[in-house]
Amino acid sequence: MNNLTPEPVGAPQGAPAAPGDVLSDLLRRSARGDQQAFAQLYDATSSRMFGLALRVVRDPAQAEEVAQEAFLEVWRTSTRFDPDRGSAISWLMTICHRKAVDRVRSAEASTRRDTSYTQQNQTIDHDTTADAAQASMEARRVRDALTGLTEVQREAIELAYFGGYTHTEVAGILDLPVGTAKTRIRDGLIRLRDKMGVHS
Amino acid sequence: MSGDIHALSGAYAVDAVDDIERAQFERHLADCSTCRAEVDSLREAGALISHMSAAAAPDSLRASVLAGIQTVRPVPPVIAAAAERGRSTKRRFPLLVAAAALIAVGAAGATVIDVVRSDSSVEQASSSRTDRVLQASDAVRTPVRDLPGGGTVSVVRSASLKQAVILTEDMPAAPDLHTYELWLQRDGVMVPAGQIAGGTNTVLLDGDASTADAVGITIEAAGEPATEPSDEVVDVIGFEQA
Numbered sequence: 088m089n090n091l092t093p094e095p096v097g098a099p100q101g102a103p104a105a106p107g108d109v110l111s112d113l114l115r116r117s118a119r120g121d122q123q124a125f126a127q128l129y130d131a132t133s134s135r136m137f138g139l140a141l142r143v144v145r146d147p148a149q150a151e152e153v154a155q156e157a158f159l160e161v162w163r164t165s166t167r168f169d170p171d172r173g174s175a176i177s178w179l180m181t182i183c184h185r186k187a188v189d190r191v192r193s194a195e196a197s198t199r200r201d202t203s204y205t206q207q208n209q210t211i212d213h214d215t216t217a218d219a220a221q222a223s224m225e226a227r228r229v230r231d232a233l234t235g236l237t238e239v240q241r242e243a244i245e246l247a248y249f250g251g252y253t254h255t256e257v258a259g260i261l262d263l264p265v266g267t268a269k270t271r272i273r274d275g276l277i278r279l280r281d282k283m284g285v286h287s
Numbered sequence: 288m289s290g291d292i293h294a295l296s297g298a299y300a301v302d303a304v305d306d307i308e309r310a311q312f313e314r315h316l317a318d319c320s321t322c323r324a325e326v327d328s329l330r331e332a333g334a335l336i337s338h339m340s341a342a343a344a345p346d347s348l349r350a351s352v353l354a355g356i357q358t359v360r361p362v363p364p365v366i367a368a369a370a371e372r373g374r375s376t377k378r379r380f381p382l383l384v385a386a387a388a389l390i391a392v393g394a395a396g397a398t399v400i401d402v403v404r405s406d407s408s409v410e411q412a413s414s415s416r417t418d419r420v421l422q423a424s425d426a427v428r429t430p431v432r433d434l435p436g437g438g439t440v441s442v443v444r445s446a447s448l449k450q451a452v453i454l455t456e457d458m459p460a461a462p463d464l465h466t467y468e469l470w471l472q473r474d475g476v477m478v479p480a481g482q483i484a485g486g487t488n489t490v491l492l493d494g495d496a497s498t499a500d501a502v503g504i505t506i507e508a509a510g511e512p513a514t515e516p517s518d519e520v521v522d523v524i525g526f527e528q529a
Contacts, residue, residue, distance in 0.1 A: 118361055122353070129352055137344035139337040151348050158352040159359055166364040173327045180334035188302045226338035247303035248336050254298040255305070266291075273297025273329070280332035 106131075110175035111168075118165035125162055132176065136183045142249050143187035144194070153190050157183035188251040232282035240275030243268050296322050300329035360487060363421070363454050417491045420445045420452045427526075434458060434504075434522050438485075442502050442524050451496035452489060453504075453524075460485035461506060470503035470516055471496055472523070477503055477516045501525040 110131060116124035136157060141150035160182050168178050233241055239261065246257045247268075258268035292315045298304050299312045316323050420426060423445035431441045438458035444451040453469060461467050467485065470477040471494055480492040483504070492502065506519035 118364070120361060122356055125356055126353055129349060133344040133349065134341040135337045137348060138340040138342035141342055142340035147345075151345060151351075154344065154348055155351050155355065159355045162356045163359050163361055165361050167362065172323075173331055174334075177327075177331045177334040180337050181330050184333070184337075185302055223338060223341075225335075226341065229335050229338045232335075244301070244336070247298065247301045248333055249340065252303060253305050253308075254295075254303045257303065269294055269298040269303070272301065272303060273294065276297045276300060276329040276332045279335065280328055283332065283335055285328055285331040285335075 107174050107176070110179075111170050114161075114165055114168050114175045114178070115170075117162060118168065125165075128161075128175075128179075129158060132179055135176070136179060139180065139183055140187045143184070143251050144191050149190060149194070150187075153187050154183065157186045160186070184248070191251040228283065229279075232279055235282055236275045236278050237271075239263070240271050240278065243271040244275045244279075247272050293319070293322055296325045297329055300326050301333045362456060363489060416448075416450065417452050417489060420448055420450050420491065421489075423448055429524055429526065431456075432522075432524070436521060438487075440504070440522060440524060442526075444496050444499075444526060446497045449495045449497040451492045451499070451502060453483065453492060453502060454489050455483065456487045458483075458485045458487070461509075464509050465506050466509045467521065468505050468507045468512055468516070469493075470505065471499040472501040472503055473499050479512050479514060482512060499526065 110128060113124045113128040113131070117128060133154070137150060137154045140153040140157070141147060144150050144153055157179075161179055164182075168175065236244070242261060243254075243257050243263075246252045246260055247254065250257075252260065254269040254272060255265065257263075257272070258265055261268065263271070292312065295304060295308060295312045299309065304312060316326065421443055425447050426443050426445045428443045429441045431439050434440050434455075436459050439456045440453065440458070442451050442453050451471075458467070461484070467483045469480040469483055469490070469492055471480045471492060472478075478494060480494050480496075480502070481490060483490045496502075502524045503516060504521040504523075505513075505516045506521060507513040507517055
């Protein structure tokens with residue numbers, strides 16, 4: 088049984104690898120069944136993965152289940168990750184977000200989802216990390232970038248991303264004409280993307 | 288409505304679509320590379336938002352995840368389809384015309400990954416032949432598709448090696464006293480090509496696959512492989528390319 092040896096990865100000696108490259112490499116090694124690499128990937132991403140699940144499903148026990156399912160899905164489908172299409176962290180968060188949204192929608196399927204949204208939740212530009220002093224530089228950069236969005240764009244994205252609402256529901260909640268919420272979401276994400284320097 | 292479909296890219300990137308919209312948009316994505324690229328970039332943007340909600344994960348999560356990966360096997364890598372045009376299937380096994388949904392290779396989901404087989408705990412005499420097919424430079428893989436009864440399947444074929452390998456995932460177990468049998472379809476005739484268990488398997492098909500039009504899976508009585516396929520067809524996977 089021979090494994091193909093990949094070309095050498097990682098930065099040349101002496102140059103620190105960019106975080107994105109590190110995660111991509113850990114994911115690639117995980118795809119080969121390297122459990123230690125996956126453990127490192129877990130440690131590097133667990134706060135964002137669990138935190139997102141928690142924010143969306145609200146219940147800590149369910150958040151833990153969702154995050155576990157997401158990480159196992161990452162492991163199971165790690166061979167499908169294509170670094171040419173995007174970053175490893177985006178791939179991970181996409182999996183986690185989908186699972187969290189599916190969970191919150193199915194949990195409330197029997198009862199009509201509450202679209203009479205009130206400002207119960209913290210708004211998107213409030214950092215929810217427990218220790219504000221530990222808020223990462225990246226989180227601050229994101230918060231700053233979000234100030235460049237209109238209030239409607241920000242609210243629409245918050246309801247979609249953290250609330251797990253469909254764009255149609257978002258339009259209802261924000262009292263927007265039907266079909267315009269998806270435009271707000273798209274425009275807001277484009278602005279965020281451009282401000283954060285994501286390659287399109 | 289088609290002019291409107293691109294406008295869903297942002298909502299789709301953050302899962303703000305219902306199931307119907309999701310299915311519609313994913314069909315659109317298969318044909319629209321602009322939207323695919325945009326969705327990828329907007330997902331990057333969406334992922335950044337998760338910085339705002341970061342929260343320390345409980346130790347129990349780490350333990351359960353690291354325990355879980357011991358029992359879950361990474362799926363095999365996808366091999367990009369060759370750009371060549373393949374043979375089109377003229378003849379089909381008559382009973383399977385409805386079931387044989389021949390899918391064009393090269394769907395949006397196909398990606399090029401390092402061709403490495405994940406570690407397998409099953410050592411078979413033919414495993415090295417299986418490897419050679421999977422890693423052949425002319426290996427072409429059908430898109431992964433859902434099996435009607437559950438699970439997924441795809442087939443990798445190497446014309447130069449004249450062999451094909453079937454990759455299944457999460458197939459339900461065959462009914463009691465039955466087994467799944469594999470067939471190569473050539474000119475409308477189904478030729479026995481081996482057997483496969485339920486679950487997740489990678490199996491080399493017996494015989495020359497280079498002239499075959501499709502791979503069939505049927506349910507047969509356990510024991511001696513059937514020489515003619517039963518009516519209980521699980522699926523037919525065509526090699527047709529668009």
